[in-house]
Amino acid sequence: MDTLRAMRTFVRTVELGSLSSAAREYGTTQPTVSKLLAQLERHLAVRLFERSTRGLTPTEQGQRFYRDAKLVLEQFDAAVSGVQGMTGQASGLLRINAPVALGQYRLNAMVQQFLAAHPGMEIELILNDRFVDLVEEGVDLAFRLGGSLPPDAIGRHLATIPRMLVAAPAYLARRGAPAQPADLPAHDFVRFAWTPGATIDLFSEGEQRQVETASRYRVNNALAIREALALGSGIGLCPEWLVRDLLDSGELVRVLPGWSARPQDLYLLYPSRQYQPLRTKLFIEFATGQLATLPGFDRAAA
Known part of the structure:
Protein backbone atom coordinates (compact mmCIF):
# COMPACT_ATOMS: atom_id res chain seq x y z
CA MET A 1 0.00 0.00 0.00
CA ASP A 2 1.18 3.53 -0.83
CA THR A 3 0.85 4.91 2.71
CA LEU A 4 1.36 8.57 1.81
CA ARG A 5 -1.22 8.37 -0.95
CA ALA A 6 -3.66 6.67 1.39
CA MET A 7 -3.10 9.31 4.08
CA ARG A 8 -3.62 12.15 1.61
CA THR A 9 -6.80 10.55 0.34
CA PHE A 10 -8.05 10.01 3.88
CA VAL A 11 -7.35 13.63 4.89
CA ARG A 12 -9.11 15.07 1.85
CA THR A 13 -12.07 12.70 2.26
CA VAL A 14 -12.54 13.96 5.81
CA GLU A 15 -12.26 17.58 4.69
CA LEU A 16 -14.56 17.19 1.69
CA GLY A 17 -17.03 14.95 3.46
CA SER A 18 -17.56 12.35 0.75
CA LEU A 19 -15.82 9.68 -1.32
CA SER A 20 -17.14 11.15 -4.57
CA SER A 21 -15.71 14.60 -3.83
CA ALA A 22 -12.30 13.14 -3.01
CA ALA A 23 -12.42 11.01 -6.16
CA ARG A 24 -13.18 14.06 -8.33
CA GLU A 25 -10.32 16.02 -6.78
CA TYR A 26 -7.82 13.23 -7.42
CA GLY A 27 -9.15 12.41 -10.87
CA THR A 28 -10.11 8.85 -9.98
CA THR A 29 -13.23 6.83 -9.20
CA GLN A 30 -15.23 6.48 -6.01
CA PRO A 31 -14.57 2.71 -5.77
CA THR A 32 -10.83 3.38 -6.00
CA VAL A 33 -11.00 5.85 -3.11
CA SER A 34 -13.15 3.44 -1.09
CA LYS A 35 -10.68 0.60 -1.69
CA LEU A 36 -7.72 2.78 -0.67
CA LEU A 37 -9.41 3.85 2.57
CA ALA A 38 -10.36 0.25 3.35
CA GLN A 39 -6.71 -0.76 2.89
CA LEU A 40 -5.68 2.03 5.27
CA GLU A 41 -8.18 0.85 7.89
CA ARG A 42 -6.88 -2.72 7.63
CA HIS A 43 -3.30 -1.47 7.90
CA LEU A 44 -4.12 0.54 11.05
CA ALA A 45 -6.51 -2.12 12.40
CA VAL A 46 -9.06 0.59 13.28
CA ARG A 47 -12.29 1.86 11.74
CA LEU A 48 -11.75 5.42 10.53
CA PHE A 49 -15.27 6.15 9.29
CA GLU A 50 -18.83 5.44 10.28
CA ARG A 51 -20.61 4.69 7.00
CA SER A 52 -24.31 5.36 6.52
CA THR A 53 -26.77 6.38 3.82
CA ARG A 54 -26.13 10.01 4.83
CA GLY A 55 -22.41 9.74 4.06
CA LEU A 56 -19.18 9.38 6.00
CA THR A 57 -18.48 10.50 9.55
CA PRO A 58 -15.01 10.09 11.10
CA THR A 59 -14.93 7.88 14.17
CA GLU A 60 -13.15 9.08 17.31
CA GLN A 61 -10.05 7.23 16.10
CA GLY A 62 -10.55 8.74 12.65
CA GLN A 63 -10.66 12.27 14.04
CA ARG A 64 -7.45 11.67 15.99
CA PHE A 65 -5.74 10.13 12.97
CA TYR A 66 -6.89 13.02 10.77
CA ARG A 67 -5.16 15.59 13.00
CA ASP A 68 -1.96 13.57 13.20
CA ALA A 69 -1.93 12.60 9.52
CA LYS A 70 -2.44 16.21 8.41
CA LEU A 71 0.56 17.27 10.49
CA VAL A 72 2.69 14.44 9.09
CA LEU A 73 1.76 15.39 5.51
CA GLU A 74 2.57 19.05 6.15
CA GLN A 75 5.96 18.07 7.56
CA PHE A 76 6.61 15.77 4.61
CA ASP A 77 5.71 18.53 2.15
CA ALA A 78 8.00 20.91 4.02
CA ALA A 79 10.86 18.40 3.81
CA VAL A 80 10.28 18.00 0.06
CA SER A 81 10.18 21.76 -0.35
CA GLY A 82 13.46 22.10 1.52
CA VAL A 83 15.17 19.67 -0.84
CA GLN A 84 13.59 21.24 -3.89
CA GLY A 85 14.59 24.67 -2.65
CA MET A 86 18.25 23.68 -2.87
CA THR A 87 17.83 23.37 -6.63
CA LEU A 158 -0.61 42.88 -0.63
CA ALA A 159 -1.94 46.31 -1.51
CA THR A 160 -4.35 49.13 -0.73
CA ILE A 161 -6.30 50.15 -3.81
CA PRO A 162 -7.88 53.60 -4.30
CA ARG A 163 -11.55 53.69 -5.33
CA MET A 164 -12.94 56.60 -7.34
CA LEU A 165 -15.95 57.81 -9.28
CA VAL A 166 -15.56 57.51 -13.06
CA ALA A 167 -17.65 58.00 -16.20
CA ALA A 168 -17.24 58.21 -19.96
CA PRO A 169 -16.78 61.71 -21.46
CA ALA A 170 -19.78 61.03 -23.71
CA TYR A 171 -22.03 60.45 -20.69
CA LEU A 172 -20.85 63.63 -18.98
CA ALA A 173 -21.31 65.61 -22.19
CA ARG A 174 -24.89 64.34 -22.42
CA ARG A 175 -25.88 64.65 -18.76
CA GLY A 176 -23.42 67.19 -17.37
CA ALA A 177 -20.68 66.61 -14.81
CA PRO A 178 -21.68 66.71 -11.13
CA ALA A 179 -20.01 69.58 -9.29
CA GLN A 180 -20.54 68.23 -5.78
CA PRO A 181 -21.60 64.93 -4.15
CA ALA A 182 -25.16 66.24 -3.72
CA ASP A 183 -25.51 66.23 -7.52
CA LEU A 184 -25.03 62.45 -7.82
CA PRO A 185 -28.64 61.34 -7.13
CA ALA A 186 -29.69 63.02 -10.40
CA HIS A 187 -27.35 60.75 -12.40
CA ASP A 188 -27.47 57.15 -13.56
CA PHE A 189 -25.24 55.09 -11.26
CA VAL A 190 -23.91 51.71 -12.41
CA ARG A 191 -23.26 49.40 -9.47
CA PHE A 192 -22.96 45.80 -8.33
CA ALA A 193 -26.26 43.94 -8.19
CA TRP A 194 -25.47 42.39 -4.81
CA THR A 195 -24.44 45.64 -3.10
CA PRO A 196 -26.93 46.30 -0.27
CA GLY A 197 -28.64 49.66 -0.72
CA ALA A 198 -27.63 52.53 -2.95
CA THR A 199 -25.82 54.75 -0.45
CA ILE A 200 -22.14 55.45 -0.98
CA ASP A 201 -19.64 57.09 1.39
CA LEU A 202 -17.28 59.68 -0.08
CA PHE A 203 -14.30 61.32 1.59
CA SER A 204 -12.35 64.52 0.89
CA GLU A 205 -9.63 65.92 3.16
CA GLY A 206 -11.21 64.60 6.33
CA GLU A 207 -14.78 65.40 5.27
CA GLN A 208 -17.29 62.58 4.77
CA ARG A 209 -20.55 62.61 2.79
CA GLN A 210 -23.19 59.92 2.46
CA VAL A 211 -24.89 60.08 -0.92
CA GLU A 212 -27.93 58.24 -2.26
CA THR A 213 -27.56 56.99 -5.83
CA ALA A 214 -30.09 55.84 -8.40
CA SER A 215 -29.23 52.74 -10.44
CA ARG A 216 -31.14 51.77 -13.54
CA TYR A 217 -28.46 49.17 -14.32
CA ARG A 218 -26.97 46.75 -11.79
CA VAL A 219 -24.73 43.80 -12.62
CA ASN A 220 -22.83 41.23 -10.57
CA ASN A 221 -19.56 41.38 -12.50
CA ALA A 222 -16.88 44.07 -12.31
CA LEU A 223 -15.77 43.63 -15.92
CA ALA A 224 -19.36 44.17 -17.07
CA ILE A 225 -19.48 47.36 -15.01
CA ARG A 226 -16.20 48.50 -16.59
CA GLU A 227 -17.61 47.94 -20.08
CA ALA A 228 -20.94 49.59 -19.28
CA LEU A 229 -19.18 52.69 -17.98
CA ALA A 230 -16.96 52.89 -21.08
CA LEU A 231 -20.14 52.68 -23.19
CA GLY A 232 -21.52 55.76 -21.43
CA SER A 233 -24.12 54.07 -19.23
CA GLY A 234 -23.52 56.27 -16.21
CA ILE A 235 -21.21 56.96 -13.28
CA GLY A 236 -19.56 54.17 -11.33
CA LEU A 237 -17.45 53.74 -8.20
CA CYS A 238 -14.49 51.56 -9.20
CA PRO A 239 -11.19 50.31 -7.79
CA GLU A 240 -8.28 51.84 -9.65
CA TRP A 241 -6.92 48.48 -10.84
CA LEU A 242 -10.13 47.96 -12.82
CA VAL A 243 -10.10 51.27 -14.76
CA ARG A 244 -6.57 52.66 -14.67
CA ASP A 245 -5.93 51.91 -18.36
CA LEU A 246 -9.24 53.51 -19.41
CA LEU A 247 -8.41 56.61 -17.42
CA ASP A 248 -4.98 56.80 -19.05
CA SER A 249 -6.51 56.44 -22.53
CA GLY A 250 -9.26 58.98 -21.87
CA GLU A 251 -12.10 56.49 -22.38
CA LEU A 252 -13.08 57.24 -18.78
CA VAL A 253 -12.47 60.33 -16.65
CA ARG A 254 -12.71 60.91 -12.94
CA VAL A 255 -15.90 62.40 -11.57
CA LEU A 256 -15.59 64.65 -8.52
CA PRO A 257 -11.81 64.12 -8.49
CA GLY A 258 -11.48 65.65 -5.05
CA TRP A 259 -13.63 62.87 -3.57
CA SER A 260 -12.87 59.16 -3.11
CA ALA A 261 -14.42 56.15 -1.45
CA ARG A 262 -12.77 53.98 1.18
CA PRO A 263 -9.82 52.15 -0.41
CA GLN A 264 -10.01 48.46 -1.22
CA ASP A 265 -7.56 46.08 0.49
Missing part, protein backbone atom coordinates in the same frame (compact mmCIF):
# COMPACT_ATOMS: atom_id res chain seq x y z
CA GLY A 88 15.17 26.05 -7.06
CA GLN A 89 12.84 23.52 -8.69
CA ALA A 90 9.14 23.33 -7.83
CA SER A 91 6.55 20.81 -8.92
CA GLY A 92 3.02 19.74 -8.19
CA LEU A 93 -0.44 21.27 -8.23
CA LEU A 94 -1.29 24.68 -6.79
CA ARG A 95 -4.99 25.53 -6.39
CA ILE A 96 -5.67 29.28 -6.31
CA ASN A 97 -8.98 31.01 -5.68
CA ALA A 98 -9.75 34.62 -6.66
CA PRO A 99 -12.63 36.99 -7.38
CA VAL A 100 -13.88 36.63 -10.95
CA ALA A 101 -12.94 40.05 -12.34
CA LEU A 102 -9.55 40.19 -10.62
CA GLY A 103 -8.73 36.72 -11.90
CA GLN A 104 -9.80 37.37 -15.48
CA TYR A 105 -8.37 40.85 -15.80
CA ARG A 106 -5.17 40.74 -13.72
CA LEU A 107 -4.24 37.28 -12.43
CA ASN A 108 -4.74 35.12 -15.52
CA ALA A 109 -1.74 36.60 -17.34
CA MET A 110 0.30 36.51 -14.14
CA VAL A 111 -0.35 32.79 -13.73
CA GLN A 112 0.79 32.15 -17.31
CA GLN A 113 4.09 33.89 -16.61
CA PHE A 114 4.57 31.84 -13.45
CA LEU A 115 3.90 28.56 -15.28
CA ALA A 116 6.38 29.50 -18.00
CA ALA A 117 9.05 30.02 -15.35
CA HIS A 118 8.21 26.76 -13.52
CA PRO A 119 7.59 23.96 -16.05
CA GLY A 120 7.09 21.35 -13.33
CA MET A 121 4.11 23.20 -11.89
CA GLU A 122 0.36 22.89 -12.46
CA ILE A 123 -2.15 25.55 -11.42
CA GLU A 124 -5.92 25.48 -11.04
CA LEU A 125 -7.25 29.05 -10.96
CA ILE A 126 -10.75 28.89 -9.48
CA LEU A 127 -12.71 32.11 -9.96
CA ASN A 128 -15.77 32.99 -7.90
CA ASP A 129 -16.86 35.87 -5.69
CA ARG A 130 -17.74 33.94 -2.55
CA PHE A 131 -15.53 33.50 0.48
CA VAL A 132 -14.29 29.90 0.22
CA ASP A 133 -13.06 27.77 3.10
CA LEU A 134 -9.47 27.05 2.07
CA VAL A 135 -9.16 23.82 4.05
CA GLU A 136 -12.53 22.33 3.17
CA GLU A 137 -12.19 23.09 -0.54
CA GLY A 138 -8.51 22.19 -0.85
CA VAL A 139 -7.38 25.68 -1.85
CA ASP A 140 -3.70 26.54 -1.38
CA LEU A 141 -3.97 30.31 -1.87
CA ALA A 142 -6.86 32.77 -2.10
CA PHE A 143 -6.87 36.39 -3.22
CA ARG A 144 -9.38 38.51 -1.30
CA LEU A 145 -10.55 42.04 -2.12
CA GLY A 146 -12.02 44.33 0.52
CA GLY A 147 -14.34 43.38 3.31
CA SER A 148 -13.47 42.04 6.73
CA LEU A 149 -11.51 38.83 7.08
CA PRO A 150 -12.29 35.98 9.50
CA PRO A 151 -10.41 36.37 12.80
CA ASP A 152 -8.43 33.19 12.12
CA ALA A 153 -7.44 34.20 8.57
CA ILE A 154 -3.76 33.73 7.76
CA GLY A 155 -2.16 35.66 4.96
CA ARG A 156 -0.46 38.75 3.64
CA HIS A 157 -1.73 42.25 2.95
CA LEU A 266 -6.05 43.11 -1.33
CA TYR A 267 -4.99 40.07 0.69
CA LEU A 268 -3.41 36.74 -0.19
CA LEU A 269 -4.62 34.05 2.21
CA TYR A 270 -3.28 30.56 2.87
CA PRO A 271 -4.32 27.72 5.19
CA SER A 272 -1.22 27.65 7.40
CA ARG A 273 1.91 29.63 8.18
CA GLN A 274 3.86 26.40 8.66
CA TYR A 275 5.05 23.77 6.21
CA GLN A 276 4.31 25.70 3.05
CA PRO A 277 5.42 23.74 -0.04
CA LEU A 278 8.04 25.38 -2.22
CA ARG A 279 5.48 25.92 -4.99
CA THR A 280 3.32 27.97 -2.60
CA LYS A 281 6.23 30.07 -1.36
CA LEU A 282 7.43 30.74 -4.90
CA PHE A 283 4.00 31.88 -6.07
CA ILE A 284 3.54 34.19 -3.07
CA GLU A 285 6.88 35.84 -3.82
CA PHE A 286 6.08 36.04 -7.53
CA ALA A 287 2.60 37.50 -7.03
CA THR A 288 3.85 40.07 -4.54
CA GLY A 289 6.52 41.25 -6.96
CA GLN A 290 4.20 41.30 -9.97
CA LEU A 291 1.48 43.30 -8.24
CA ALA A 292 4.03 45.99 -7.43
CA THR A 293 4.40 46.60 -11.18
CA LEU A 294 0.69 46.61 -12.12
CA PRO A 295 -1.21 49.90 -12.43
CA GLY A 296 -3.84 50.61 -9.80
CA PHE A 297 -2.28 48.68 -6.91
CA ASP A 298 -0.91 51.08 -4.29
CA ARG A 299 1.97 49.12 -2.81
CA ALA A 300 3.19 52.12 -0.82
CA ALA A 301 0.09 51.91 1.36
CA ALA A 302 0.20 48.14 1.81
Whole structure:
Protein backbone atom coordinates (compact mmCIF):
# COMPACT_ATOMS: atom_id res chain seq x y z
CA MET A 1 0.00 0.00 0.00
CA ASP A 2 1.18 3.53 -0.83
CA THR A 3 0.85 4.91 2.71
CA LEU A 4 1.36 8.57 1.81
CA ARG A 5 -1.22 8.37 -0.95
CA ALA A 6 -3.66 6.67 1.39
CA MET A 7 -3.10 9.31 4.08
CA ARG A 8 -3.62 12.15 1.61
CA THR A 9 -6.80 10.55 0.34
CA PHE A 10 -8.05 10.01 3.88
CA VAL A 11 -7.35 13.63 4.89
CA ARG A 12 -9.11 15.07 1.85
CA THR A 13 -12.07 12.70 2.26
CA VAL A 14 -12.54 13.96 5.81
CA GLU A 15 -12.26 17.58 4.69
CA LEU A 16 -14.56 17.19 1.69
CA GLY A 17 -17.03 14.95 3.46
CA SER A 18 -17.56 12.35 0.75
CA LEU A 19 -15.82 9.68 -1.32
CA SER A 20 -17.14 11.15 -4.57
CA SER A 21 -15.71 14.60 -3.83
CA ALA A 22 -12.30 13.14 -3.01
CA ALA A 23 -12.42 11.01 -6.16
CA ARG A 24 -13.18 14.06 -8.33
CA GLU A 25 -10.32 16.02 -6.78
CA TYR A 26 -7.82 13.23 -7.42
CA GLY A 27 -9.15 12.41 -10.87
CA THR A 28 -10.11 8.85 -9.98
CA THR A 29 -13.23 6.83 -9.20
CA GLN A 30 -15.23 6.48 -6.01
CA PRO A 31 -14.57 2.71 -5.77
CA THR A 32 -10.83 3.38 -6.00
CA VAL A 33 -11.00 5.85 -3.11
CA SER A 34 -13.15 3.44 -1.09
CA LYS A 35 -10.68 0.60 -1.69
CA LEU A 36 -7.72 2.78 -0.67
CA LEU A 37 -9.41 3.85 2.57
CA ALA A 38 -10.36 0.25 3.35
CA GLN A 39 -6.71 -0.76 2.89
CA LEU A 40 -5.68 2.03 5.27
CA GLU A 41 -8.18 0.85 7.89
CA ARG A 42 -6.88 -2.72 7.63
CA HIS A 43 -3.30 -1.47 7.90
CA LEU A 44 -4.12 0.54 11.05
CA ALA A 45 -6.51 -2.12 12.40
CA VAL A 46 -9.06 0.59 13.28
CA ARG A 47 -12.29 1.86 11.74
CA LEU A 48 -11.75 5.42 10.53
CA PHE A 49 -15.27 6.15 9.29
CA GLU A 50 -18.83 5.44 10.28
CA ARG A 51 -20.61 4.69 7.00
CA SER A 52 -24.31 5.36 6.52
CA THR A 53 -26.77 6.38 3.82
CA ARG A 54 -26.13 10.01 4.83
CA GLY A 55 -22.41 9.74 4.06
CA LEU A 56 -19.18 9.38 6.00
CA THR A 57 -18.48 10.50 9.55
CA PRO A 58 -15.01 10.09 11.10
CA THR A 59 -14.93 7.88 14.17
CA GLU A 60 -13.15 9.08 17.31
CA GLN A 61 -10.05 7.23 16.10
CA GLY A 62 -10.55 8.74 12.65
CA GLN A 63 -10.66 12.27 14.04
CA ARG A 64 -7.45 11.67 15.99
CA PHE A 65 -5.74 10.13 12.97
CA TYR A 66 -6.89 13.02 10.77
CA ARG A 67 -5.16 15.59 13.00
CA ASP A 68 -1.96 13.57 13.20
CA ALA A 69 -1.93 12.60 9.52
CA LYS A 70 -2.44 16.21 8.41
CA LEU A 71 0.56 17.27 10.49
CA VAL A 72 2.69 14.44 9.09
CA LEU A 73 1.76 15.39 5.51
CA GLU A 74 2.57 19.05 6.15
CA GLN A 75 5.96 18.07 7.56
CA PHE A 76 6.61 15.77 4.61
CA ASP A 77 5.71 18.53 2.15
CA ALA A 78 8.00 20.91 4.02
CA ALA A 79 10.86 18.40 3.81
CA VAL A 80 10.28 18.00 0.06
CA SER A 81 10.18 21.76 -0.35
CA GLY A 82 13.46 22.10 1.52
CA VAL A 83 15.17 19.67 -0.84
CA GLN A 84 13.59 21.24 -3.89
CA GLY A 85 14.59 24.67 -2.65
CA MET A 86 18.25 23.68 -2.87
CA THR A 87 17.83 23.37 -6.63
CA GLY A 88 15.17 26.05 -7.06
CA GLN A 89 12.84 23.52 -8.69
CA ALA A 90 9.14 23.33 -7.83
CA SER A 91 6.55 20.81 -8.92
CA GLY A 92 3.02 19.74 -8.19
CA LEU A 93 -0.44 21.27 -8.23
CA LEU A 94 -1.29 24.68 -6.79
CA ARG A 95 -4.99 25.53 -6.39
CA ILE A 96 -5.67 29.28 -6.31
CA ASN A 97 -8.98 31.01 -5.68
CA ALA A 98 -9.75 34.62 -6.66
CA PRO A 99 -12.63 36.99 -7.38
CA VAL A 100 -13.88 36.63 -10.95
CA ALA A 101 -12.94 40.05 -12.34
CA LEU A 102 -9.55 40.19 -10.62
CA GLY A 103 -8.73 36.72 -11.90
CA GLN A 104 -9.80 37.37 -15.48
CA TYR A 105 -8.37 40.85 -15.80
CA ARG A 106 -5.17 40.74 -13.72
CA LEU A 107 -4.24 37.28 -12.43
CA ASN A 108 -4.74 35.12 -15.52
CA ALA A 109 -1.74 36.60 -17.34
CA MET A 110 0.30 36.51 -14.14
CA VAL A 111 -0.35 32.79 -13.73
CA GLN A 112 0.79 32.15 -17.31
CA GLN A 113 4.09 33.89 -16.61
CA PHE A 114 4.57 31.84 -13.45
CA LEU A 115 3.90 28.56 -15.28
CA ALA A 116 6.38 29.50 -18.00
CA ALA A 117 9.05 30.02 -15.35
CA HIS A 118 8.21 26.76 -13.52
CA PRO A 119 7.59 23.96 -16.05
CA GLY A 120 7.09 21.35 -13.33
CA MET A 121 4.11 23.20 -11.89
CA GLU A 122 0.36 22.89 -12.46
CA ILE A 123 -2.15 25.55 -11.42
CA GLU A 124 -5.92 25.48 -11.04
CA LEU A 125 -7.25 29.05 -10.96
CA ILE A 126 -10.75 28.89 -9.48
CA LEU A 127 -12.71 32.11 -9.96
CA ASN A 128 -15.77 32.99 -7.90
CA ASP A 129 -16.86 35.87 -5.69
CA ARG A 130 -17.74 33.94 -2.55
CA PHE A 131 -15.53 33.50 0.48
CA VAL A 132 -14.29 29.90 0.22
CA ASP A 133 -13.06 27.77 3.10
CA LEU A 134 -9.47 27.05 2.07
CA VAL A 135 -9.16 23.82 4.05
CA GLU A 136 -12.53 22.33 3.17
CA GLU A 137 -12.19 23.09 -0.54
CA GLY A 138 -8.51 22.19 -0.85
CA VAL A 139 -7.38 25.68 -1.85
CA ASP A 140 -3.70 26.54 -1.38
CA LEU A 141 -3.97 30.31 -1.87
CA ALA A 142 -6.86 32.77 -2.10
CA PHE A 143 -6.87 36.39 -3.22
CA ARG A 144 -9.38 38.51 -1.30
CA LEU A 145 -10.55 42.04 -2.12
CA GLY A 146 -12.02 44.33 0.52
CA GLY A 147 -14.34 43.38 3.31
CA SER A 148 -13.47 42.04 6.73
CA LEU A 149 -11.51 38.83 7.08
CA PRO A 150 -12.29 35.98 9.50
CA PRO A 151 -10.41 36.37 12.80
CA ASP A 152 -8.43 33.19 12.12
CA ALA A 153 -7.44 34.20 8.57
CA ILE A 154 -3.76 33.73 7.76
CA GLY A 155 -2.16 35.66 4.96
CA ARG A 156 -0.46 38.75 3.64
CA HIS A 157 -1.73 42.25 2.95
CA LEU A 158 -0.61 42.88 -0.63
CA ALA A 159 -1.94 46.31 -1.51
CA THR A 160 -4.35 49.13 -0.73
CA ILE A 161 -6.30 50.15 -3.81
CA PRO A 162 -7.88 53.60 -4.30
CA ARG A 163 -11.55 53.69 -5.33
CA MET A 164 -12.94 56.60 -7.34
CA LEU A 165 -15.95 57.81 -9.28
CA VAL A 166 -15.56 57.51 -13.06
CA ALA A 167 -17.65 58.00 -16.20
CA ALA A 168 -17.24 58.21 -19.96
CA PRO A 169 -16.78 61.71 -21.46
CA ALA A 170 -19.78 61.03 -23.71
CA TYR A 171 -22.03 60.45 -20.69
CA LEU A 172 -20.85 63.63 -18.98
CA ALA A 173 -21.31 65.61 -22.19
CA ARG A 174 -24.89 64.34 -22.42
CA ARG A 175 -25.88 64.65 -18.76
CA GLY A 176 -23.42 67.19 -17.37
CA ALA A 177 -20.68 66.61 -14.81
CA PRO A 178 -21.68 66.71 -11.13
CA ALA A 179 -20.01 69.58 -9.29
CA GLN A 180 -20.54 68.23 -5.78
CA PRO A 181 -21.60 64.93 -4.15
CA ALA A 182 -25.16 66.24 -3.72
CA ASP A 183 -25.51 66.23 -7.52
CA LEU A 184 -25.03 62.45 -7.82
CA PRO A 185 -28.64 61.34 -7.13
CA ALA A 186 -29.69 63.02 -10.40
CA HIS A 187 -27.35 60.75 -12.40
CA ASP A 188 -27.47 57.15 -13.56
CA PHE A 189 -25.24 55.09 -11.26
CA VAL A 190 -23.91 51.71 -12.41
CA ARG A 191 -23.26 49.40 -9.47
CA PHE A 192 -22.96 45.80 -8.33
CA ALA A 193 -26.26 43.94 -8.19
CA TRP A 194 -25.47 42.39 -4.81
CA THR A 195 -24.44 45.64 -3.10
CA PRO A 196 -26.93 46.30 -0.27
CA GLY A 197 -28.64 49.66 -0.72
CA ALA A 198 -27.63 52.53 -2.95
CA THR A 199 -25.82 54.75 -0.45
CA ILE A 200 -22.14 55.45 -0.98
CA ASP A 201 -19.64 57.09 1.39
CA LEU A 202 -17.28 59.68 -0.08
CA PHE A 203 -14.30 61.32 1.59
CA SER A 204 -12.35 64.52 0.89
CA GLU A 205 -9.63 65.92 3.16
CA GLY A 206 -11.21 64.60 6.33
CA GLU A 207 -14.78 65.40 5.27
CA GLN A 208 -17.29 62.58 4.77
CA ARG A 209 -20.55 62.61 2.79
CA GLN A 210 -23.19 59.92 2.46
CA VAL A 211 -24.89 60.08 -0.92
CA GLU A 212 -27.93 58.24 -2.26
CA THR A 213 -27.56 56.99 -5.83
CA ALA A 214 -30.09 55.84 -8.40
CA SER A 215 -29.23 52.74 -10.44
CA ARG A 216 -31.14 51.77 -13.54
CA TYR A 217 -28.46 49.17 -14.32
CA ARG A 218 -26.97 46.75 -11.79
CA VAL A 219 -24.73 43.80 -12.62
CA ASN A 220 -22.83 41.23 -10.57
CA ASN A 221 -19.56 41.38 -12.50
CA ALA A 222 -16.88 44.07 -12.31
CA LEU A 223 -15.77 43.63 -15.92
CA ALA A 224 -19.36 44.17 -17.07
CA ILE A 225 -19.48 47.36 -15.01
CA ARG A 226 -16.20 48.50 -16.59
CA GLU A 227 -17.61 47.94 -20.08
CA ALA A 228 -20.94 49.59 -19.28
CA LEU A 229 -19.18 52.69 -17.98
CA ALA A 230 -16.96 52.89 -21.08
CA LEU A 231 -20.14 52.68 -23.19
CA GLY A 232 -21.52 55.76 -21.43
CA SER A 233 -24.12 54.07 -19.23
CA GLY A 234 -23.52 56.27 -16.21
CA ILE A 235 -21.21 56.96 -13.28
CA GLY A 236 -19.56 54.17 -11.33
CA LEU A 237 -17.45 53.74 -8.20
CA CYS A 238 -14.49 51.56 -9.20
CA PRO A 239 -11.19 50.31 -7.79
CA GLU A 240 -8.28 51.84 -9.65
CA TRP A 241 -6.92 48.48 -10.84
CA LEU A 242 -10.13 47.96 -12.82
CA VAL A 243 -10.10 51.27 -14.76
CA ARG A 244 -6.57 52.66 -14.67
CA ASP A 245 -5.93 51.91 -18.36
CA LEU A 246 -9.24 53.51 -19.41
CA LEU A 247 -8.41 56.61 -17.42
CA ASP A 248 -4.98 56.80 -19.05
CA SER A 249 -6.51 56.44 -22.53
CA GLY A 250 -9.26 58.98 -21.87
CA GLU A 251 -12.10 56.49 -22.38
CA LEU A 252 -13.08 57.24 -18.78
CA VAL A 253 -12.47 60.33 -16.65
CA ARG A 254 -12.71 60.91 -12.94
CA VAL A 255 -15.90 62.40 -11.57
CA LEU A 256 -15.59 64.65 -8.52
CA PRO A 257 -11.81 64.12 -8.49
CA GLY A 258 -11.48 65.65 -5.05
CA TRP A 259 -13.63 62.87 -3.57
CA SER A 260 -12.87 59.16 -3.11
CA ALA A 261 -14.42 56.15 -1.45
CA ARG A 262 -12.77 53.98 1.18
CA PRO A 263 -9.82 52.15 -0.41
CA GLN A 264 -10.01 48.46 -1.22
CA ASP A 265 -7.56 46.08 0.49
CA LEU A 266 -6.05 43.11 -1.33
CA TYR A 267 -4.99 40.07 0.69
CA LEU A 268 -3.41 36.74 -0.19
CA LEU A 269 -4.62 34.05 2.21
CA TYR A 270 -3.28 30.56 2.87
CA PRO A 271 -4.32 27.72 5.19
CA SER A 272 -1.22 27.65 7.40
CA ARG A 273 1.91 29.63 8.18
CA GLN A 274 3.86 26.40 8.66
CA TYR A 275 5.05 23.77 6.21
CA GLN A 276 4.31 25.70 3.05
CA PRO A 277 5.42 23.74 -0.04
CA LEU A 278 8.04 25.38 -2.22
CA ARG A 279 5.48 25.92 -4.99
CA THR A 280 3.32 27.97 -2.60
CA LYS A 281 6.23 30.07 -1.36
CA LEU A 282 7.43 30.74 -4.90
CA PHE A 283 4.00 31.88 -6.07
CA ILE A 284 3.54 34.19 -3.07
CA GLU A 285 6.88 35.84 -3.82
CA PHE A 286 6.08 36.04 -7.53
CA ALA A 287 2.60 37.50 -7.03
CA THR A 288 3.85 40.07 -4.54
CA GLY A 289 6.52 41.25 -6.96
CA GLN A 290 4.20 41.30 -9.97
CA LEU A 291 1.48 43.30 -8.24
CA ALA A 292 4.03 45.99 -7.43
CA THR A 293 4.40 46.60 -11.18
CA LEU A 294 0.69 46.61 -12.12
CA PRO A 295 -1.21 49.90 -12.43
CA GLY A 296 -3.84 50.61 -9.80
CA PHE A 297 -2.28 48.68 -6.91
CA ASP A 298 -0.91 51.08 -4.29
CA ARG A 299 1.97 49.12 -2.81
CA ALA A 300 3.19 52.12 -0.82
CA ALA A 301 0.09 51.91 1.36
CA ALA A 302 0.20 48.14 1.81
